[in-house]
Amino acid sequence: MNPSPSVLYRQPVVVTREQHAGHRVAPVRDWRVAQGLNAVPVTAIEFIEAAREFPIAFVPAGQDAQGRVQVSPVVLLGLREGENLFVGPAGEWQATYLPAFLRRYPFAYAATDEGTLNLVVDAAWPGFGGASGDEVLDAAGEPTPVLQAVLQLLDNFERETVRTRVLCDRLVALDLLRGGEIQGALPDGQPLSAGGFYMIDEARLATLPDEAVIELHRLGLLGLIHAHRVSMGHVQTLARRLGVQ
Template sequence: MSNPPMYGELLPLDREVHKNLKLDTEQPVVGRVADQNSVFLAAVEFADACKEYPIVFVRAGNVAAEAKPAVAPLAVLGLRAGSNLFVDGDRWTGNYAPAYVRRYPFVMARLDDSSNNLAVCYDSKWPAFNETTGEALFKDGEPTEFLLNAKSFLENFEQEAERTRLICNLLVEMELLQDMRFEATLPNGEKFDVEGFLALDEKKYAELPDAKVLELHRNGLIALIEMHRLSMTNMNRLVAKYAV
């Protein structure tokens, strides 16, 4: 079981092993993402995220049984590796925190590569877990309301992640994404390039047949594409934040 960014060591929750486990929710979690310059973003989040963050796409392996690459959308939080411009100490400074961040310290994960079953896991390295203080995860051998709410959030996250995967597959199938680079000049005159991401191929998008445009409109992708396009103006806003 691999650990996604932000997470230390994942362990599946067990009602017997962890019957006394509690989570101190007063401990802020944003420090865990302070060195992440991007995080996964589900399609349902585009409307909120596009107001603050550039939304780009990156290659993420291959579509099963196909040669075409799979892609995933990311909210860009900084233009340098290890740089998150929206974390200030224990505080998230953006108006919208991506669900990827909000689900921490829990996550749904497969216990082994051969299984399709997802289990609720927790980051056992997160010191907010203890047996004395905070929200109990189990009571009388059953999940507490706190844990059930967390599980519901995780299940919704996985459903939206799957929907996002299908949307991205369609964008790849229609060849609407292309490699892009962003050249930035900081207020102090320093220049650097941001590479390794995909964005809308404006030429191919403009040349889509009417039938394809109608198809995109009816399945909601036109709106998502426009949010992505709008979000790219936030690249220059990130540059300006380096001067603050």
């Protein structure tokens, strides 16, 4: 699964008063910019809505100080590398829910070596810096209401990402994840296989001690686990979409 931001942000540049005062940004209507993403990150607060339309899985995200694998949740948008099945031929988004990872585009935060965050924008996207859309910074270089709304979205996304990381660490600590693999066939009979992700280990979950189950409940993790389990039924939705292309 490939949730790499570099596929989406082709030319990220830091937004500055000197360079971008008076620049405009248009709403993203053409999502072909994301057609190479077969998965995108999702935060815990999004699980319930996302689970109604997409499979939610977990992918490797480095290691912690003890050498244990860290994971991050993603929504699966395709079953093959470089293929997003929710982008239509004219760039229309073919789902009700749009993950926050994409809603923030063409903006994002980028961490500096000192650990601070810079606002960046994808300068390769034609909707930024053109004649249409709303100003990002006014003539004095101050954030406009449009940019203030973007910053609020980015702040919320960063905060929820940190919270989600803590929750995922508990899943790893409780040994509740196992390697996942999708095996099946397309409607025309062609074999289908996809892997490289983790999913909840049903057997391990069923044998958790009562105190661990109570802990998961109090952390709000049980609801997320159930949303993930239900969401995996949408793998067949992806297979059907792939079969009619």
